[in-house]
Every structure is written in C-alpha cells, then in structure tokens.
Amino acid sequence: MRPSDADGLPDPAARRRVIPLVPEVGRFSGSPGAPGTAPASRYAATAVPPDHPLADFLGDGPLSLPGPPPLSLYIHLPWCLRKCPYCDFNSHERAGLGDDGHLPPGLEADYVRALIADLDAALPLVWGRPVISVFLGGGTPSLFQPQTLADLLSAVRARLPLAPEAEITLEANPGTFESGRYAAYAQAGINRLSIGVQSLNDTHLRALGRVHDAAQARAAVAEAQRHFERFNIDLMYALPGQELADLARDVDAVLALQPPHLSLYHLTLERNTRFFSQPPEGLPDADLASDMLDLILARTARAGLGRYEVSAFARSEALRCTHNLNYWAFGDYLGLGAGAHSKLSFAHRIWRQTRWREPQQYMTQALAGRAVSSQDEVAPQHLPFEFMLNALRLKDGVPHALWAERTGLPPAHLATAWRKAAARGWVPDSPFPPRQWVTTPRGFDFLSDAQELFLP
C-alpha cells in the first residue's frame, strides 16, 4: 500500500485534504470542452483531516478529476469442473462436485458470505455511486445454483444502487446441467449470458481440454436464445491442428446460430499453463493465424456482426457489452472475490486494488474485513499508457474529452507519444489534440506497438 505522504509534498499534515461528497454521476458526457482546460468539478469540496480513515483515497493529490466515472461491479466465482490446459485465469478445479454439477452447498454459502463481507468493507469507497453493470465471471459461475446467485444479487442491490437498465452478465459453460439452469438464472435477475463455446468441432474441443462437446454447445445456445435477448458466444481460433477450412466451418456454424454478440480470441500460450510447458502440436503459424483473422473479419461483417473492439463483435450498438465498454473507456470497477482487481477514482487520485487470490485464503480474509491483498495509487506518469491500453482497443476510439474526464490531467501529457504515433501512420495526422483518440486502420493492426509509445 502506498503511504499517505509519498506524493513528494513536504508536509503532509499541513496539506488541505478534500472529501468528495456524493457527486452527480452519469455515463461519460463526451462533451468536447476546450482542449487543455479542466472541466468544472462535480465533486463538492470539504476539508479531510489527515487522520481520516480514508484520507489516502479522499485527500488532496496530483489529479483533478471533474467527477467520478461510471462504476461497474465485477464478482469473481473461482471454481471450474476441470482446469483447461490453456487457461491462466484464477480458476480452480473443484474436486467432489456432484453428478448434478453442484458445488457443496456449504461452500456456495460460505463464499457468498465472504463476497458480501468484502462488499460491506468496500462500500465507503464507492458510496452513493450507481452501478451500470455487474459481471459474474470466473472460473465457471454457472456452477453456482441460481438461488445462490439470486441471493447474492439481492445483497448487492441492498447495498449499491443498480442503474435501472443495469446489464447483469453471467459467464456460463455449455455443460448439460448448466444450460438446464439458464431459465432460473434469468429469473434471478441476470439479463445477459456469456457462453464459453470456444469451438463447434469436437476434435478441437478435446484438444482444448474442454468438458463439453459441440452438441452440448449448440443446445446451450438454443437454451440461451429462449431466455435471453442478449448473450455472447466466446470462440477461439488458431487451435492445435486447425486448418483454414476448419475455422471457416466453425465460424459459419457459430454465425448460423445468430448470436447477438461474439468474442473471438486467438489461442495464446500463457505462462503458468500446461500448454506453455507442454505446447500442443499443430499450432498454426503466424501467417496462417493472420489468414484466419482475415476470414473471421470477412464472414462476421457479411453476417452483420460489427467489430467494435479488437475481439468483440455485436449485431447492433445496443447489443455491445456495457461492462467491457466501461473498462475500455477507462471507467471504474469494483472487483469482489478471489483475485479480483479494482480501479477506483477519487477527486485527486486513482487507486488499484487486488484481492487475495487463493479462494480459501480470500474467504478467511474477507470475513475478517481484509479482502484486499495489495493496493496502489496510480502514478500520473502511468496514466497515458493505462488509458491508451484500453481506449485504443475500441475501433472508433473515444472522444478527446474523455482523457481529462477520466484522469484529471490535460491532453498535453499525451502530446509527445501521440505525435510519434502520427508520424508512423498509427493515428490520424491531425492538429493536436485530435477530436478522437483513435488509431488508423494501420495502427489497429500494430496496436501493441502504438500503445507502447505511451509508456512512461
């Protein structure tokens, strides 16, 4: 944790600290404003005594945010039937699941009690702020019984104001017992599913170590269509042994299911996975993977699914994922659960937090009011990279005013890197600051290189 007096000012006790009272909160305004000027603050200012328990968060600091960004809630449910060999998420194989796939009832209840204790302890940091989206991610959240998730969402609603149209997504796997629960999940208040289909080819599903087959995946999508207007299908490509023709069949088969939203991921070998230490045979080389991406882009466009982010495609603007859009627009999020991350903004600071990663340790610590294992204030010099790492993933970018709204810094902090990117043809060569922080099509192809220009 960052000490409260580590911002370089000589006399912390003498500093005037400012409490942000409950501000007017809305989605990003997008109003252009005058470049280089600070928008009027929506935070009300009151002096914070240096010994205030939240002085590290609420006190004076290097930033001047005009108001808090939209707030999302992420809840991590960490167990899976089996650990997939490519997965580097904080997911834990759970032995002793019943044939019905239920987690032991005591474990579900204990974990939810820990989540609620975690939320209770975090409330002072987000007091009064409406939540625009909730994402129940994992792991395999659909291992939890619908009634448990209904109770969890009731507890959230009792503590945080959910926006009237809040998107509430559940990550689900297509196993038989799980898709049998989709109707009950909808009744529990979940209004969007994200289904981990990955492929509709049984050979490739086996190569990925998935526990479901293609028939189960199709049945799960059909069940989702019956109960959810909004759902996402996750699909992977560049799989072991996959040829271009295999991928074409997979993409066509998925598009025939008419998903409102599609997320497409290149299989990567992440550290700390079985695939990293024992790479599977037959992985497509870079040229083939590039041809695969071209094929995906052509066929999704023909099917009316618009690519709005590096990996995300939606049938219409209304069907885009609100939760992920908030990440990419550098919004705030409170992460609850084992290993969850948070990014929280205050009038003069932005903080990041991480929860204990191992589920049992998390539960013990959360019930004792200590769910956070580490936290740091984001240094202003890191904000250009953090902001562009997210914003440039969006195909249309974000309006220039968003930089000052979300970081409390003037656009001048981006000028040097932006001009370098423009010189390489990665962003439009227009007068600075541009109307939109966005790449050119060429810059979108060299996204990592373009983002790295903003490193301190």
Ligand code: SF4
């Ligand atoms: S089901 Fe998902 S979260 Fe679980 S191990 Fe497989 S990839 Fe990871």
